[in-house]
Amino acid sequence: MNLNLVSRIKALLTVIFSVSLLLIVGMGCEYSEETPEIEKRAQEINSVVMCPVCPGESIDQSQHPLAVQMRNIVVEELENGMNETQIKNYFVDAYGPSVLLEPPTSGINIWVWLVPPIVMVLVLGSVFTILKKTSRRGNIDDGITYSxxxxxxxxxxxxxxxxxxxxxxxxxxxxxx
Amino acid sequence: MILESGQIALPIALLVSVYVSTASFIGAGYRLPVLVLSARYGMFSIPILLLVSTIALVHAFVSHDFSVRYVAENSNLAMPTTYTWVAFYAGNAGSMLFIALVFSVLSLIAVVSMSRRLYWSTPYSTGLMSFVLAFFLAVIVFLANPLEQLSFIPEDGQGINPLLVHFGMFIHPPVQMTGLISVAIPFSIAMGSLLAGRGGRDEWVDVGRFWGMISWTILTIGLMLGSWWAYTILGWGGYWAWDPVENSALMPWFAMTAFVHSIMVQKRRGMFRMWNIILVAIGFTLAQMGMFINRGGPVPSVHSFAQSTMGWLFLFFLGFTLLSSLLAFAIRIKTLRSSEKLEAPFSREGVFMIQNVLFLLVAFTTLWGTIYPVISKASQDVMITVGEPFFNVVNGPVLLLIVGLMGIGPLLPWRRSSYKQLLRMIRIPVLGAVAISLVLVVSGMRQPLAIVAFAVSSISMIAIFHEWGRGILSRYRKGENFINAFLKLIMGNRPRYGGYVVHLSIVMLAFGAIGSSFFDVQRDFPLDVGESASLGGYSFRYLSFDFDQFSDRDEFIAKFDVWDEEDHVGIIQSTRSFYPGFKISSTRAGIRSNLLEDFYIVPSEFQADGQAVFRVYISPLVWWMWASGPLLVLGVLIAIWPGRKPKNSLESVAPSGNLHRK
Structure with a gap:
């Protein structure tokens, strides 16, 4: 009885300790609403448009003059009232489809998105079937519990x-x- | 003289490694101990020979001997002397020599240390390691000889890629290369034991686990150093971009992470025998894939430093090792029956199995995304890019699931447990995680995904703290003080508690990744000298602009006076360098970290009067990611530091080794 209480207090202490640690973590993650709307939208576009001359970097990441120029185009066109898709298409027309970091979600290239979930479902499905089979086999009740x-x-x-x-x-x- | 000895040493090393490999296999196959021994002694000479070549190359760099082609291509007179010492692994041929040197040393250590315990399989493992080494040496001698001389002597060399001139870059490439090649060691140990027909005896498990952990740790450190380099140099406030070459180093890491876990199942329960050999073979294949992609692979990447046309050779070697592993596996499959059966899904083994599968899945999707552009190019002649958004969506959830399992798995008993037991075990960590998410919501966090991610990652942390707390209290009540109790608890079962320390460091890493990817703030500020701006509670004033000219670069330095609310953070320096020889600019971000967040400022091009656009990031919790590195290494050391060998499970509870005073 007494011990039960002690172990509860211990559990509580652990939780309090962890929660307070997480609170510190949470404190680091507060602000969000400081960037103006248009810049935020621009950032979202920038981060999926590849800088054509700096392999592997988006125009958001790169400080190459071309990337800076392309960033300016994004902001300008947003201000002119173009939407995300139009701007992306504008760059695709200029530099080809590889300028977008996000693979296309239409046409034959849809498979790049489809294959991972299909494989995941198949593999996880078969693993769970195996596990389920073994659990039936392991259900012999011999009265032993393994601590x-x-x-x-x-x-x-x-x-x-x-x-x-x-x-x-x-x-x-x-x-x- | 030095150069000539280095040049001669290379083909000799190749010949010796071919001999070692052949002699080892023949000696093992026909039971000729003399031949096996002769091969082993031959191994000792290879590191010495390669060291001679390496010294010759370094000497050529330091003395600016541009008659050596590789030196002329990768250094110049303007280069500061410290860099010339490490420039030898900056390009393709030199990094090959570096890999060969490191691998010859590691494989020698491995063979010497395992030869007594694995009497029958060591010759095969030796043969395999030397075969891999012979491949690298053959490439060096015939295709990429770093000591090859030009027919004329250029007046000056071309210099080193300026992006490489950074402390993180001095260490990241060699560590990463070492990590990738070191996967060949657990691979050779496992395959050697398979070839010797002793794969079912589990005798290779301890040695294989040790080298698996070593190689996993080196890979981890390499990845972290690379991220750190990207964070401070590339100037985009991030550390991971799912770049093809990053992915190619991450894939073997996934496989090896699965391996170091599932090998424990074989150690404890005699299960997963086939699986472990397959895993380590996958790991080695992916490691070779990494080297292939890095060396002139088909996918464009920021890592175009060691580009060459010999990538395809690596692909060929990869195919060869993969096929022969499969063949060996097929021949020996009968020896690999498990002695135990999986009894229940709710068991440590069950969770390990799911975890393994998830790691392989995430490795697969990463591979898929990485090579899809090649597939698309080949099939439709359209080059597309598969970048960060794809990997975040596809891999993010799986990785989070793995982190969650990391909390639950260690709580489960081996063999089996019931639902009731399971619920009792995970009650406190899960309740704690729920409490945490509530607290985060109450304290104003509004991103559901981030809250879930924080909560799931914290399960593991709560479970570990809870277990430690109970263990310590239990000892404390027996009259030990807390520190003693903690140390002895950990030393009592080092593989387990070392693993926990590693898990904690992964939780830290996850916190950092979640915090910085969900909550970072960035903005561009066009500023003149003297102007001020503010972002996210920080205010900063552009104090001064300096221009410095060096032999190899022009440096533009902006100094900022930074305040966090009322606190003076200090003066931060943000630099941009222009290397005229390469027409490349590199930046050095000004970063100030604290426990909660990083303030990060990086310039784009400067005008003559110092006017420039500055990119400012406030990235929460980044510090946690860098801090997780040392903790991870500590955890691994605790887990694998060789102690007295316990003979049975009862003895393993006795404190072994160092802390125990008589």
Whole structure:
């Protein structure tokens, strides 16, 4: 009874400790609404348009003069009232489809998006079937439960180690049941 | 003289490695111990020979001997002397020599340290390692000889790519190369044991796990250093862009992460014998794929430093090793029966299996996205790009799932457990995670995905703290003080607790990645000297503009006085250098980190009067990612540091090794 309370307090302490750690983490992630609307939209476009002369970098990332120029075009065209797709298409017309970091979602290239989920479903499906089969096989109730080394096992080992070192002699801890 | 010895040493090293490989295989196959021993002794000479060549190359760099073609291509007179020391691995041929040197040393250590324990399989493993080494040496000797001389002597060399001139870059490429090639060692150990027909005896497991962890750790460090370099040099406030070459280093990392986990199942339960060999073979294949993509692979990337036309040779070698592994596997498959059966999905083994599959899936999708442009080019003659948005959408959820499993897996017992037991085990961590997400919502976080991601990643952390807390308290009540109790707890089962430390570092990494990708703020500020601006609570004033001319570059330095609300952060320097020899600019971001966030400022091109557009980022929690690196290494060291060998499971609870005083 008493011990139950103690272990609850311990659990509570762990949670409090972790939560406070996460609070610190959360504090780092506060602001969001500072960039003006148009710049935010521009950033979203910039980050998916590749800088044609700097392999592997988007125009958002690159400080190459061409990237700077393209960024300016994005802002200008947004101000002129073009939408995201129109601007992207504008760049595709100028530099070809490889200028977009996001692979196309239409035509035959849709397969780049489709293959990963299909493979995932197939593979995970078969794994779960295997696991389910084994669980049926493993359901022989022989009355043995295997303790996780999380709980009792851990305490036993700790005590065993203590005993070996001669710090305390524990034969059987009445509390540990 | 030095140069000539270096030139001669290379073909000799090639011959020796061919001999070692052949002699080892024949000696093993026909049971000729003398031949095996002779091969092993031969291995000792290779690092020495390669060291001679390396010294010759470094000497040529330091003494500006431009008669050597590689030196002329990768250095110049203007280059500061410190750089000449490391320039030898900046290009293709030199990095090949570096890889060969490192691999010859690592494989020698591996063979010497395993020969007694794995008497029967070591000759095969030796043969395999030397075969891999012979491939690299053959490429060096015939195709990419770094010591090859020109018929004339240029007055000055071309110099090194300025993007490489950064401390992170001094270490990142060699570490990454070492990591990729070191995967060949656990591969050779596993395959050697398979070839010797002893794959079912589990005797290779300890050695294989050790080298698997070593190689995994080197890969991890390499990836982190690369991200750090990108963060400070490339000037886009980010650290990971799913660039093809980044991916090619990440894929073997995924496979090796799966391997270092599933090898534990074989160690503890005698299961997954085939699976582990397949995993390490996949890891090695992906590592070769990495080298292939890096060396003139077909996909454009920021990593075009070591470009060459010999990428295809690597692809050929990759195909060859993959096919022969499959063949060996098919021949020996009978020896690999598991001694135990998987009993239940709710067990440590079950979770390991799911985790393994998820890692391979994420490796597959990464591979798919990376090579899809090639497929599309070949099939429709349209070059498309598969970039960050694709990988974030496809890999993000799987990675988060893995991080979540990382919290739950270690709680489960081996063999099996019931629903009830499972619920009891995960109760506290899951409740804690729910509490955390509530707290985050209450404190004003409004991004559902980020909240879920934080909560899922914290499951693991809560579970670990909880377990540590209980273990420590249990010892404390027996009269040990807290620090002692903690140390002894960890030393009591180092593979387990070392693993926890690594898991904690992964949680830190996840926090950093989540924080910085969901909550970073960026803005461009056109500023003149003397002007001020502010972003996200920071205000900064453009203090001064300096111009410096160096032998190899022009440097433009902007200094900023930065305030965080009322606190003076300090003076931050943001630099742009122009290298006339290359017509390339590189930037050095001004960064100030604290526990919560990074303030990051990087200039675009400067006008003559110092006017420039400055990009400012405020990126939360980035520091956590860099800090996770050392913690991860510490965890690995705890887990693999060789101690006294426990004979059975009961003894493994006794504190082994260092901390135990008599």
């Amino acid at each position: 996780s080394d999380q709980d009792q096992d851990l305490i036993n080992r700790v005590e065993f180690a203590l005993e070996r070192e001669g710090i305390v002699s524990v034969t059987k801890n009445p509390n540990s049941e």
